[in-house]
Amino acid sequence: DAGVIQSPRHEVTEMGQEVTLRCKPISGHDYLFWYRQTMMRGLELLIYFNNNVPIDDSGMPEDRFSAKMPNASFSTLKIQPSEPRDSAVYFCASSLIAGYQETQYFGPGTRLLVL
Amino acid sequence: AQKVTQAQTEISVVEKEDVTLDCVYETRDTTYYLFWYKQPPSGELVFLIRRNSFDEQNEISGRYSWNFQKSTSSFNFTITASQVVDSAVYFCALSVGSTGANSKLTFGKGITLSVRP
Numbered sequence: 145d146a147g148v149i150q151s152p153r154h155e156v157t158e159m160g161q162e163v164t165l166r167c168k169p170i171s172g173h174d175y176l177f178w179y180r181q182t183m184m185r186g187l188e189l190l191i192y193f194n195n196n197v198p199i200d201d202s203g204m205p206e207d208r209f210s211a212k213m214p215n216a217s218f219s220t221l222k223i224q225p226s227e228p229r230d231s232a233v234y235f236c237a238s239s240l241i242a243g244y245q246e247t248q249y250f251g252p253g254t255r256l257l258v259l
Numbered sequence: 260a261q262k263v264t265q266a267q268t269e270i271s272v273v274e275k276e277d278v279t280l281d282c283v284y285e286t287r288d289t290t291y292y293l294f295w296y297k298q299p300p301s302g303e304l305v306f307l308i309r310r311n312s313f314d315e316q317n318e319i320s321g322r323y324s325w326n327f328q329k330s331t332s333s334f335n336f337t338i339t340a341s342q343v344v345d346s347a348v349y350f351c352a353l354s355v356g357s358t359g360a361n362s363k364l365t366f367g368k369g370i371t372l373s374v375r376p
Contacts, residue, residue: 174361175361177364179364186366186367186368186369187350187352187364187366187369188366189363189364192362192363194361200362200363203363233302235304237304239360239361240361241361245309246292246309246358246360246361247294247306247309247360248294248306248360248361248364249306250296250303250304250305250306251303252302252303253302253303253304255302
């Protein structure tokens with residue numbers, strides 16, 4: 145079975161450029177999460193969706209960040225304009241309702257470097 | 260607010276030693292879920308185990324075992340007869356509420372485990 149798919153795996157860009165990260169959740173999963181991992185702050189939730197609807201975006205750092213989920217099999221996280229402090233690994237995860245057996249499964253991550 | 264504390268930051272052991280990774284959590288919710296994830300040098304996050312607050316049974320899976328104690332708010336992870344392939348960063352995480360794990364995961368800072376041959 146295919147796991148969570150993220151693209152690109154690595155992204156190097158210059159400050160001020162727009163960056164778009166993509167995620168395909170596991171087929172059939174109802175929930176999709178975006179996390180960011182940095183040395184300073186560790187792993188932190190940015191936003192999550194249920195049935196394509198954003199549920200909690202309180203972790204989105206500022207207006208430069210936006211996320212969409214146009215359908216059940218695709219989500220994007222966009223940073224515009226990007227800044228060096230956005231450099232991090234961005235993980236996408238998905239899960240489904242499973243009667244107390246819910247688990248978030250993570251993609252391989254996108255390593256973003258903003259110069 | 261929820262909090263997960265992994266007081267150990269780095270542990271180094273020699274192969275075949277047993278090692279315990281500690282995790283202490285804080286929450287006022289009575290329904291919550293605890294997790295351990297492994298992050299090997301390749302960077303992905305690998306799910307290891309989930310425990311619900313109403314199931315305090317300990318679990319063993321091969322060389323891995325977990326000790327969940329609500330009385331001390333701890334969910335410790337033991338690797339028996341460690342191997343070099345166990346070298347990784349290990350994260351403990353917590354989610355709360357009736358939606359189960361389909362909500363925000365609060366992660367600890369992680370423990371870097373190095374197993375030397």
